[in-house]
Amino acid sequence: MPADPIPHGASASGAGTPAGDARSGGWHSGDAPLRLAQTALRDVPWEVGVAKPDPVVVVDGVTRQFGGLTAVSVDHLEIQRGGITGLIGPNGAGKTTLFNLLTGFDQPNSGSWTYDGRSLSNLPPHRVARLGVVRTFQLTKALSRLTVLQNMLLGAQGQKGESFLGALLPGWRSQERANTEKAMDLLQRFKLDAKKDDFAGTLSGGQRKLLEMARALMSDPKVVMLDEPMAGVNPALTQSLLGHVKDLREQGMTVIFVEHDMDVVRDISDWVVVMAAGRVIAEGPPESISQNQAVVDAYLGAHHDAPLTVEEEDRVLAEASQAIAREEKVDGEVLQSDGTPRGETDR
Incomplete structure (x- = not known):
């Protein structure tokens, strides 16, 4: 236990x-x-599908297929509350597809998942976000022709002025002021307050990542899912983003993030989940992942740095000899009895 x-x-x-x-x-x-x-x-044992002491997200039997391709097939996965869980794997492993499923942007062929004991299956993205699970995207979704501050205000929940009747009643203006103050506090924290009146489309790639993360926090989430937050970010902003991700944990949020940079994964993760070909192939703390042969093989291929045994070497040599013999036989068949290629006439 x-x-x-x-x-x-x-x-x-x-x-x-x-x-x-x-x-x-x-x-x-x-x-x-x-x-x-x-x-x-x-x-907690370093085992796939292992139970966590206090899981906030639980995935059971979730599969997603595109035609004949199985993009995701997760039998059981639990995410520990209040920690930072890194989700890693080679390209095409199904990481982003799993994010899409958990946040309502896609629907599975089978399976179910819960947040804090409540089912999120078949819920649209806006309802998932209202329950406290928000995400960012690998390709940022900032609205380019709105200002940075306007983008932030879009993330606020339960705005009274959004309904016709609510706009006619008093009270929405004070809520708008409170939301603006909250947005400015977040922009200041993310060093974007000086850009509040700039169009979001004028921001650099790293600044857009910061804006998307700040906008996600406008809804006071409990679970934040970050899809490659460091991708395309220059080194000067990478450390800033890392600090902000750690701050989310310090504020009691649960963070799940997709990342390829193993230095980043080791730096900020409490637990790492490894996917390959749509399946979870390993779980454990960051230091355990490099020791897992299944993970090494998934990234680099089997026998990438290990010498073959004598038996394996003999088998490989025998197969190579047979392949060479077959090629020589085929080459011999295309020659005529006199040694000239078939189809070539005397000149």
Whole structure:
């Protein structure tokens, strides 16, 4: 059985154990959610489909096929609450398709999944977001002809002025002011406040990633799913994005992110899930992944750096000899008895 994920007297968000309290092992301010996630997963076996101490998202038997191709086939997967879970795998492994399924942008052929015990199956994206599960995209979805601030305001939930009747009643203006203040606070945090009146289309690729992440936080989500947040971002902004992802965990959110850069994965992940050919082939802490032969083979191919055994080497040589013999036989058949190629007439 895994160890108790929450030290005595601490809450899941880290509140309840004073920073630096001797009973907490000398934690510092902002460390509690990180330590809680790591403690919760510390004794979890490195097995595919393993149960987590406090799962917030649970996937069961989800499959998605496109014609004859099975893009996703996940038997069972649990995501630990309050931690950062990295989802990795070679191109075409099904990572983004799984994101699309979990957030309502696509529907599976079979299976179900839950968030906080509530089924998300067959829910459209806007209802999934209202429940607290939001995502960003590998190719950012900022509305280019709206300003940065207007893009932010689109992410606010339950805006009274959006309905005809609500717009006629008092109160929506104060809500609009509160949303604007919240948006400006987030823009300042993401170093985009100076761009608030610029069109989103004028931002750099990295700034658009920051805007999309900031806009996602306007809805006060509980689970944030980031699809390759570092892709196409220059090194100067990469560290800033990494810091913001870690901050999400410090605020008690659950983060699931797709990434190819293993240095990034090792830096910020509490747990890593590896996919290949639509299936989950490995789970474990970051340090366990490089030790897993199935993961190494999925990325680099079997025997990529291991010498063949004597038996395997003999078999490969025998197959090569047979292939050469077949080629020589075919080449011999296309020659005439006198050795000239068939179809060639005397000159």
